[in-house]
Amino acid sequence: MKIFLSIYFLSLWFFTGFLFQKKTKSESIKLGLEIYQDFCVQCHLTSGEGVSGVFPPLKNSDYLFNNIDISIAGIKYGLKGQINVNDENYNGVMSSQGLDNEEIADVMNYILNQWGNNYEKFIVSEQVAKIPKTILGK
Amino acid sequence: MKPIFVFIYLLFVHTSCAQDNTPVIETPTQVNYTTELIVDGIEIPWGMAFISSNEILVTEKSGALYRVYEGQKTKITGLPKIYNRGQGGLLDVALHPEFKNNNIIYFTAASNMGDDLGGNTALYSAILANKTLENVKIIYKATPNTKKGQHFGSRIAFDHEGHVYFSVGDRGNRDQNPQNIDRDGGKIYRLNLDGSIPLDNPFIKSTNAKKAVYSYGHRNPQGMLIHPKTNKLWVNEHGPKGGDEINIIKKGMNYGWPLITYGINYSGTSITDVTKKEGMEQPFYYWVPSIGPSGMAFSTSNIYEGWKDNLFVGSLKFEYLERLVINNNKIVKREKVLDKIGRVRNVKQGPDGFLYISVEGKGILKIIPKE
Numbered sequence: 281m282k283i284f285l286s287i288y289f290l291s292l293w294f295f296t297g298f299l300f301q302k303k304t305k306s307e308s309i310k311l312g313l314e315i316y317q318d319f320c321v322q323c324h325l326t327s328g329e330g331v332s333g334v335f336p337p338l339k340n341s342d343y344l345f346n347n348i349d350i351s352i353a354g355i356k357y358g359l360k361g362q363i364n365v366n367d368e369n370y371n372g373v374m375s376s377q378g379l380d381n382e383e384i385a386d387v388m389n390y391i392l393n394q395w396g397n398n399y400e401k402f403i404v405s406e407q408v409a410k411i412p413k414t415i416l417g418k
Numbered sequence: 419m420k421p422i423f424v425f426i427y428l429l430f431v432h433t434s435c436a437q438d439n440t441p442v443i444e445t446p447t448q449v450n451y452t453t454e455l456i457v458d459g460i461e462i463p464w465g466m467a468f469i470s471s472n473e474i475l476v477t478e479k480s481g482a483l484y485r486v487y488e489g490q491k492t493k494i495t496g497l498p499k500i501y502n503r504g505q506g507g508l509l510d511v512a513l514h515p516e517f518k519n520n521n522i523i524y525f526t527a528a529s530n531m532g533d534d535l536g537g538n539t540a541l542y543s544a545i546l547a548n549k550t551l552e553n554v555k556i557i558y559k560a561t562p563n564t565k566k567g568q569h570f571g572s573r574i575a576f577d578h579e580g581h582v583y584f585s586v587g588d589r590g591n592r593d594q595n596p597q598n599i600d601r602d603g604g605k606i607y608r609l610n611l612d613g614s615i616p617l618d619n620p621f622i623k624s625t626n627a628k629k630a631v632y633s634y635g636h637r638n639p640q641g642m643l644i645h646p647k648t649n650k651l652w653v654n655e656h657g658p659k660g661g662d663e664i665n666i667i668k669k670g671m672n673y674g675w676p677l678i679t680y681g682i683n684y685s686g687t688s689i690t691d692v693t694k695k696e697g698m699e700q701p702f703y704y705w706v707p708s709i710g711p712s713g714m715a716f717s718t719s720n721i722y723e724g725w726k727d728n729l730f731v732g733s734l735k736f737e738y739l740e741r742l743v744i745n746n747n748k749i750v751k752r753e754k755v756l757d758k759i760g761r762v763r764n765v766k767q768g769p770d771g772f773l774y775i776s777v778e779g780k781g782i783l784k785i786i787p788k789e
Contacts, residue, residue, distance in 0.1 A: 318590065319504050319567045326685045334737075360461070360779060373761075373779040375462055375479065377567060378503030 305389060305402040312390025319377045320387065328395045334372065336365040339395040348388075349411055352403070355384050357413045381405040439706045443740070443752045450723065453756065453783040456774070457486050463776035464763055465510035465574075467523070471770040475546075476782065477525065479507035485549065486782075496544070496551035501528040501537035504567020510584075512574040514543075514611065521546050526572040526584055529559060536563035538602065539570045539586045543613065557613030558584070558630060560602035566590030569603075573642040573713070575651065581608050581616060583651060587638035592676040596635050600626040604675060606639065606653060606667055608632035620670030635673040635698065637661075641714035641731060652702075654711040654731055657681040658689060662708045663701035664731075674698040680706065703742075703749045710735030713764035719771025722787055730755070730773060732762030739765060739775055739785075756785070 303311075316324075324330050328339035338344055343365040344351050353359075358376035362369055379387070382405040392399035457463070462479035469475065469485075476484045476491075481500035484491045500508045506528025514522035522545055529540040538560040544551040569587025576582055588595045588604040596604025599621050607630040610616055621627035641654035651667040661681020665673055678695045682688055694700060705711070712732035717725045729742040737760050743751035756762075761778040768774050773785045 321684060358461075373461060376502070378501075378506075 308386045308389040309393055312386035315383050315387040316390050336370045338391045341365055349415055352384060352388060352408055353411050353416050381408040384408045441750060441752050443754055445754050445757060451785050451787050453785055455781055456489055456784050457782035460781050462778050463782060466764055466766055466776055467511045467513050468768050471768055475511050477508045477511050481508045492549055494549055494551060498554055501530040506537055506570045509572035510574045515576050524574050524582060526574060528570055530563060531559055532563050534563040536565035538563050539572055541584050560586045564589055569638040571639050573640050575642045575644055577644050580611055582611055583608050585639035585642060596675045599631050599634055602628055604634060604636045605631045606633045632669060633667050633671050633673060635675050637675040641711055643714060646716050646718050654714050657708060659684050660706045660708055662705040662711050664703040666702050672698050680704045709733040712762055715765045715767045717767060717773060721771050730765045732765050734761045737761055
């Protein structure tokens with residue numbers, strides 16, 4: 281019986297791990313591309329270069345890499361007010377696009393690993409879920 | 419002619435990029451007007467409707483409707499559930515032509531009503547009872563729902579024959595929606611004011627057609643009004659890169675998207691080389707480069723010197739209001755009004771004859787001539 285139970289629980293653990301496996305970083309990036317093309321590309325443009333002084337760049341952006349959680353909050357709740365990106369000031373409005381936490385994680389993984397950007401960690405929806413509006417300071 | 423010249427000529431013709439189309443936009447050297455902020459604190463003021471010169475209904479895209487009396491905002495309760503995603507949300511608002519007698523308003527919003535995931539554009543009517551909406555009815559809901567974030571269209575207009583018009587963009591599905599009258603999306607719609615289908619609608623006898631369709635082959639029409647003199651329906655739509663258009667809508671006609679266009683994909687790749695085709699309407703005007711045209715209005719008052727009968731269109735992309743002078747059925751002059759003012763979402767002429775614009779992140783501004 282003991283052996284049976286251990287085998288049972290071991291296989292249960294194995295199969296749940298298998299069946300409910302989280303997507304990999306590269307799968308997330310791939311889904312993030314679709315979100316990016318649907319919701320972000322009109323302003324931040326195809327190579328994440330943005331429009332100088334109007335729409336901040338994502339490519340090689342010091343603001344993005346120094347403010348990962350605030351960037352997530354910006355996508356989740358919307359972002360307005362002045363920010364400084366690569367020594368240039370931006371004072372626009374990015375409205376919340378209504379994306380769910382999973383989609384926000386995907387698009388973050390995409391923009392953090394495109395156009396020469398490289399971010400070692402992998403952003404997951406649980407992390408997005410935990411980020412409160414208050415970190416935007418308003 | 420020597421072949422080398424022919425070669426050079428052809429090379430030149432085939433490699434030259436799309437030029438800015440005429441007339442080129444001008445920036446006035448002298449500015450004879452100023453602005454006054456009359457409504458503030460609205461992030462994306464999408465639609466506005468004047469109850470009187472000092473009372474306006476304003477929508478906020480994220481899902482709020484305000485009644486503003488002399489600058490004081492009151493939030494209206496009783497809105498249906500709004501699907502706020504991408505370009506969708508609470509969009510246009512308009513008064514019934516007999517509003518003074520019946521208090522009926524119309525509004526458009528993205529709605530996720532239905533079984534499938536996502537949302538699509540819906541036209542509603544309701545009775546505005548002071549600070550709340552009563553008898554809210556969905557009078558048209560485009561299907562199917564989709565999680566795509568683009569192209570909800572949504573502008574509302576009325577003619578003088580008892581019809582309401584509204585637009586629905588292609589909803590990010592240009593290959594299936596705009597050219598197929600059996601599907602919603604990429605269309606201008608016409609209904610009777612009570613929401614029923616006019617018996618003289620163009621596709622009323624087509625078995626599978628969406629009977630409310632009035633014209634098709636559109637991408638994302640977000641400016642629409644009845645011309646104050648000719649009573650024709652004028653529409654502007656967001657094209658792809660370099661293909662924004664003004665069209666004067668004729669019943670049952672095909673405006674070509676995506677089979678003909680002057681634009682290209684945002685990525686710079688081609689959609690089609692064809693700009694004209696038999697059976698498809700040419701735009702009255704098209705913009706290269708794209709300006710991101712939002713609402714439109716004609717100035718019919720004598721308040722602004724030299725602006726009478728000019729067309730005004732908001733530019734989301736270049737953040738100004740564009741003034742277009744029309745002569746002999748052609749745009750002969752374009753000018754930037756209020757350059758760098760911000761993303762202009764809408765423009766309307768108020769009952770007092772003044773022009774009002776809504777600007778993202780700012781609110782509603784009244785344009786006032788300098789003494």
